[in-house]
Amino acid sequence: MLLELRAVLAPDEVAAGRRVLDAGPWSDGRVTAGEQAMLSKRNEQLPESCDAARQVQQLVLRGLERNAEFFSATLPRHIAPPLFNRYSGETNTFGDHVDAAIRFLPGGAMRVRTDISCTLFLSEPDEYDGGELVVEEAAGITRRVKLRAGDMVVYPGTSVHRVEPVTRGARVASFFWIQSMVRSQERRRLLFDMDNRLRDLRSRLGDADPAIVGLTGTYHNLLRHWADV
Known part of the structure; x- marks a missing residue:
C-alpha cells in the first residue's frame, strides 16, 4: 500500500x-x-x-x-x-x-x-x-x-x-x-480500511452506537490476533 x-x-x-x-x-x-x-x-x-x-x-x-x-x-x-x-x-x-x-x-x-x-x-x-x-x-x-x-x-x-x-x-x-506490528501488507491494508470506515461512522453516529462498539471490538480482536508486539 x-x-x-x-x-x-x-x-x-x-x-x-x-x-x-x-x-x-x-x-x-x-x-x-x-x-x-x-x-x-x-x-x-x-x-x-x-x-x-x-x-x-x-x-x-x-x-x-x-x-x-x-x-x-x-x-x-x-x-x-x-x-x-x-x-x-x-x-x-x-x-x-x-x-x-x-x-x-x-x-x-x-x-x-x-x-x-x-x-x-x-x-x-x-x-x-x-x-x-x-x-x-x-x-x-x-x-x-x-x-x-x-x-x-x-x-x-x-x-x-x-x-x-x-x-x-x-x-x-x-x-x-x-x-x-502486523507483518502482512494485506492485513495492514484491511485494518487501515476498517479503521477509516470506523472513524467515518463515529463522526456520524457517535462512539456509543451499539454497531460502532461492536465493530470497534472486531477491529481490536483482529489486531490482537495478527499483531506481534
Missing part, C-alpha cells in the same frame, strides 16, 4: 529543520547502502550520529507521534531513527533498488525489519526539477511521487523504487523504515 500523508510537519517545523540541515555536514550517501544499492546510489547524506541529524530526528518523530493516519496505516512496532539525504549537482540520483530487509541500528543494540519505507519531503516541489520518487507497485503499476515540504509517502519496503535525477536545485528529505 502506497499512501501519501499530508502536513506531517507544519511549515514552521520544515523551516526549522531546513536551517539545521542546510548547514550540514553532508557526506557520501553510499554509507547506508547495501551491496546492490551502492551501485546505483549517488546522493549526499547527513551522518546519522551528528548533532544536526539528532536534532531534526526529534522534530520528525514528534510530527509522526501526532499523526493518527500514520499510526493507523503503519501500526509501528519499531521506527528506525530518521535519516536525511540531499540530491543536487553531481550527486543527484538513486537508481532502481530494493531496500535491505534488515536495518542494523547504530551500536548494534537493535535490528529493524524494513516492512515499510518512508520518505518525508523537506524541499518544496518548485525548489528543484526532477527528483521524483518512483515506486513500482503490483501488476506493473508505477507511481511517481513529488510532494510538498512536510508531506510524507509510505510504501512497502519490498517495492522496487528509485529517485529520478535532480537537474536543478536540491531535493532534501528524511527517509526511514518501520517494522510493523
